[in-house]
Amino acid sequence: xxxxxxxxxxxxxxxxxxxxxxxxxxxxxxxxxxxxxxxxxxxxxxxxxxxxxxxxxxxxxxxxxxxxxxxxxxxxxxxxxxxxxxxxxxxxxxxxxxxxxxxxxxxxxxxxxxxxxxxxxxxxxxxxxxxxxxxxxxxxxxxxxxxxxxxxxxxxxxxxxxxxxxxxxxxxxxxxxxxxxxxxxxxxxxxxxxxxxxxxxxxxxxxxxxxxxxxxxxxxxxxxxxxxxxxxxxxxxxxxxxxxxxxxxxxxxxxxxxxxxxxxxxxxxxxxxxxxxxxxxxxxxxxxxxxxxxxxxxxxxxxxxxxxxxxxxxxxxxxxxxxxxxxxxxxxxxxxxxxxxxxxxxxxxxxxxxxxxxxxxxxxxxxxxxxxxxxxxxxxxxxxxxxxxxxxxxxxxxxxxxxxxxxxxxxxxxxxxxxxxx
Amino acid sequence: xxxxxxxxxxxxxxxxxxxxxxxxxxxxxxxxxxxxxxxxxxxxxxxxxxxxxxxxxxxxxxxxxxxxxxxxxxxxxxxxxxxxxxxxxxxxxxxxxxxxxxxxxxxxxxxxxxxxxxxxxxxxxxxxxxxxxxxxxxxxxxxxxxxxxxxxxxxxxxxxxxxxxxxxxxxxxxxxxxxxxxxxxxxxxxxxxxxxxxxxxxxxxxxxxxxxxxxxxxxxxxxxxxxxxxxxxxxxxxxxxxxxxxxxxxxxxxxxxxxxxxxxxxxxxxxxxxxxxxxxxxxxxxxxxxxxxxxxxxxxxxxxxxxxxxxxxxxxxxxxxxxxxxxxxxxxxxxxxxxxxxxxxxxxxxxxxxxxxxxxxxxxxxxxxxxxxxxxxxxxxxxxxxxxxxxxxxxxxxxxxxxxxxxxxxxxxxxxxxxxxxxxxxxxxxxxxxxxxxxxxxxxxxxxxxxxxxxxxxxxxxxxxxxxxxxxxxxxxxxxxxxxxxxxxxxxxxxxxxxxxxxxxxxxxxxxxxxxxxxxxxxxxxxxxxxxxxxxxxxxxxxxxxxxxxxxxxx
Numbered sequence: 001x002x003x004x005x006x007x008x009x010x011x012x013x014x015x016x017x018x019x020x021x022x023x024x025x026x027x028x029x030x031x032x033x034x035x036x037x038x039x040x041x042x043x044x045x046x047x048x049x050x051x052x053x054x055x056x057x058x059x060x061x062x063x064x065x066x067x068x069x070x071x072x073x074x075x076x077x078x079x080x081x082x083x084x085x086x087x088x089x090x091x092x093x094x095x096x097x098x099x100x101x102x103x104x105x106x107x108x109x110x111x112x113x114x115x116x117x118x119x120x121x122x123x124x125x126x127x128x129x130x131x132x133x134x135x136x137x138x139x140x141x142x143x144x145x146x147x148x149x150x151x152x153x154x155x156x157x158x159x160x161x162x163x164x165x166x167x168x169x170x171x172x173x174x175x176x177x178x179x180x181x182x183x184x185x186x187x188x189x190x191x192x193x194x195x196x197x198x199x200x201x202x203x204x205x206x207x208x209x210x211x212x213x214x215x216x217x218x219x220x221x222x223x224x225x226x227x228x229x230x231x232x233x234x235x236x237x238x239x240x241x242x243x244x245x246x247x248x249x250x251x252x253x254x255x256x257x258x259x260x261x262x263x264x265x266x267x268x269x270x271x272x273x274x275x276x277x278x279x280x281x282x283x284x285x286x287x288x289x290x291x292x293x294x295x296x297x298x299x300x301x302x303x304x305x306x307x308x309x310x311x312x313x314x315x316x317x318x319x320x321x322x323x324x325x326x327x328x329x330x331x332x333x334x335x336x337x338x339x340x341x342x343x344x345x346x347x348x349x350x351x352x353x354x355x356x357x358x359x360x361x362x363x364x365x366x367x368x369x370x371x372x373x374x375x376x377x378x379x380x381x382x383x384x385x386x387x388x389x390x391x392x393x394x395x396x397x398x399x400x401x402x403x404x405x406x407x408x409x410x411x412x413x414x415x416x417x418x419x420x421x422x
Numbered sequence: 423x424x425x426x427x428x429x430x431x432x433x434x435x436x437x438x439x440x441x442x443x444x445x446x447x448x449x450x451x452x453x454x455x456x457x458x459x460x461x462x463x464x465x466x467x468x469x470x471x472x473x474x475x476x477x478x479x480x481x482x483x484x485x486x487x488x489x490x491x492x493x494x495x496x497x498x499x500x501x502x503x504x505x506x507x508x509x510x511x512x513x514x515x516x517x518x519x520x521x522x523x524x525x526x527x528x529x530x531x532x533x534x535x536x537x538x539x540x541x542x543x544x545x546x547x548x549x550x551x552x553x554x555x556x557x558x559x560x561x562x563x564x565x566x567x568x569x570x571x572x573x574x575x576x577x578x579x580x581x582x583x584x585x586x587x588x589x590x591x592x593x594x595x596x597x598x599x600x601x602x603x604x605x606x607x608x609x610x611x612x613x614x615x616x617x618x619x620x621x622x623x624x625x626x627x628x629x630x631x632x633x634x635x636x637x638x639x640x641x642x643x644x645x646x647x648x649x650x651x652x653x654x655x656x657x658x659x660x661x662x663x664x665x666x667x668x669x670x671x672x673x674x675x676x677x678x679x680x681x682x683x684x685x686x687x688x689x690x691x692x693x694x695x696x697x698x699x700x701x702x703x704x705x706x707x708x709x710x711x712x713x714x715x716x717x718x719x720x721x722x723x724x725x726x727x728x729x730x731x732x733x734x735x736x737x738x739x740x741x742x743x744x745x746x747x748x749x750x751x752x753x754x755x756x757x758x759x760x761x762x763x764x765x766x767x768x769x770x771x772x773x774x775x776x777x778x779x780x781x782x783x784x785x786x787x788x789x790x791x792x793x794x795x796x797x798x799x800x801x802x803x804x805x806x807x808x809x810x811x812x813x814x815x816x817x818x819x820x821x822x823x824x825x826x827x828x829x830x831x832x833x834x835x836x837x838x839x840x841x842x843x844x845x846x847x848x849x850x851x852x853x854x855x856x857x858x859x860x861x862x863x864x865x866x867x868x869x870x871x872x873x874x875x876x877x878x879x880x881x882x883x884x885x886x887x888x889x890x891x892x893x894x895x896x897x898x899x900x901x902x903x904x905x906x907x908x909x910x911x912x913x914x915x916x917x918x919x920x921x922x923x924x925x926x927x928x929x930x931x932x933x934x935x936x937x938x939x940x941x942x943x944x945x946x947x948x949x950x951x952x953x954x955x956x957x958x959x960x961x962x963x964x965x966x967x968x969x970x971x972x973x974x975x976x977x
Binding site: 029058061216226232266309 | 430431828886909
């Protein structure tokens, strides 16, 4: 079980080997407990804000819940049910989840516990000051009756000496559903048939997210005149960075090796598009693995945004096409993963059909005022976001999964070959 | 206690690693289309500021004012000038800035008010008025005659006769800016309440304008008096007790030994500008030798650990030459103010880029030296795109022209008619908005703007620049300014070539024997440091920043 935390041995060693510890590549100078709150004496359960301090003197903060046994996890559930206030930590929701408990597998940046296959409590590990976007997004979407999310049922937060921050959320558990990513690999053709539904659900989600001008955190914004230039300058810098470090001896990189300048020129060309559409809060890390399919339809999960970005960045309003691009890239991954993971190539033309089915339904459903005027402008902006994503993927795969490098490489090469829409 | 703000980690020393960005609100962006910059416009540009990577916005005074001194003549401490918006606009701006991780400080003039302020109007109305004693009156215009006149170009005395009051009133700056009487406890209380009002509105602190002059005493020059420090300490106690994680930044254009008094024992101002180092960076560049910088740093006393210097190249005022010798001043005028119109008071009213004759290498080198010094850099709006100035505008308005956003009408600053603009944007062929603007530089990967953003990001990755110790190296080649900064395990070596020619330098790095210099921008590994002097060659006006890494591999 991923919770409570049983810290055996020195704290620093323990923290560094945890899956959720984000900065494995950096040299850690020390790990210290900055703030400790005893949540319960019996069973023993505490909440600690722990600082990992790097050699340069910067730091990251993590939430630990040291305690013993399943009873400690039940205690967390009880505190949520009681809407307790323990020192600086306050619990909200008023629902005490019950039933058999189990850890949710395959967790990366967080730890989640499922209660009775009905509720799931997600404990954020990396903690940053401010409202976590997942809490904001779920609260907003649940309150407006958007059916494509698992409703928020509780959360807890701290307002202590170190910072004010959201520490965890609880929502309904999506039972008897299949993960969109697994589904695409197991049953590519069956999935293909359901993708227009996903496109429509995504369009509906964006429309709802843009529907309340009275809430400053969600009110749609007009892009400023330099919004697009800021975006392309940022992506351009990322391309430059990635190409600076590109290894020369990786065959998979051949299609793009030495073509950094060409890609940057391409980006310039694509960015000649009038400012248009609106900026809204959006999912932020949208891909097939964040979706579940039930008989009733698609459910969208994990509204935290890309874990590598800061909380402040993840809360920024951007074009909803950024989510769309994330999903389109995910189709490219699914098509290639079929071969990589299952040794079975995806059906011919699968990626193209997936893109089209999803995109057509999305563009038909979404509030048109959120998009740039005209399909060519939409396509260009979408291509810019896809490039951004592919560059991010390239860096990630080079560091983590060299076998997967060909996927972002193909995505980038594809943009080089495509006509720029005019 | 007011919370520190939900978007920030608690950190009373946050300002030590921050990069400040000074904004002339009137000139930044016009959100309402009336020809003046305003809070709504500024809010629209927050994405740009976040992209640039700055941590703190410093606003010039935004209070109601007759604007006879750029707003430093405050007519009401409890409001905002109608050209800039409403208090709601201010609060919305501060909240939006905080949501982007940007803090906001504002100028506050403690020393004086505008003569339009109702306190002064009451005070002058009759000797018996309750506000009479809020200002400094005299029948004798020779009192305090050891106090210098600051605005020598416009003022002939620190006393001005007021017919209505039937007395002279005291003013260290313009005659329309009567000094408040800090000997009156009511004035002290009133000004502390002003601090509270703005901290309650969300401000993260103040740049305290003209702090050395709060009190007057016979037989003194009326600057840096003990009573002034006592009052500032009182203000600090209030801020610390009621508002965590705020900053008081003193503007005291004085010698380092006097300025450090404004830090107290770490119980007065958190920050103070280091004025004297600024002209010496320009001097060092012209003379092609590091000596002027090294000398002033050697004269700079240590400051308490919880304090920080504010460092800058240029700001909204003239490049002040008060803190240099007469000889140095003549040199600076000869080199940097060839047109007499460029001189103002005791200084030079020009922007950074024209001072450098538009030289990109020189602008980068000055930023590198600024960022390498112990303190928090304060950038001035427009300098990140190498904006120019207009010496034909009066006073200091020539360095306060509209920010140049695009090559479109009015430089993208305002949708108003040209004639409505508070000042004409620059339109000359070299620095005009068609040649120099944010949009063009965003689109050009090699632009100064894009370079500076990367440089800001680099500095922020290394808290050593804000928190670390500073050791100047003194190599045989005097054209080189080199220093080592150390904080915890981070050791950084910064080497700058002040000369117009390529230079070689041998640095004594034997204390770091066995470490490997890794260049911070491109991460190139240089040969390991050994017992012998370390040889580096630098391009004209070039610089290198290295991290000195522990490295077990052979050289």
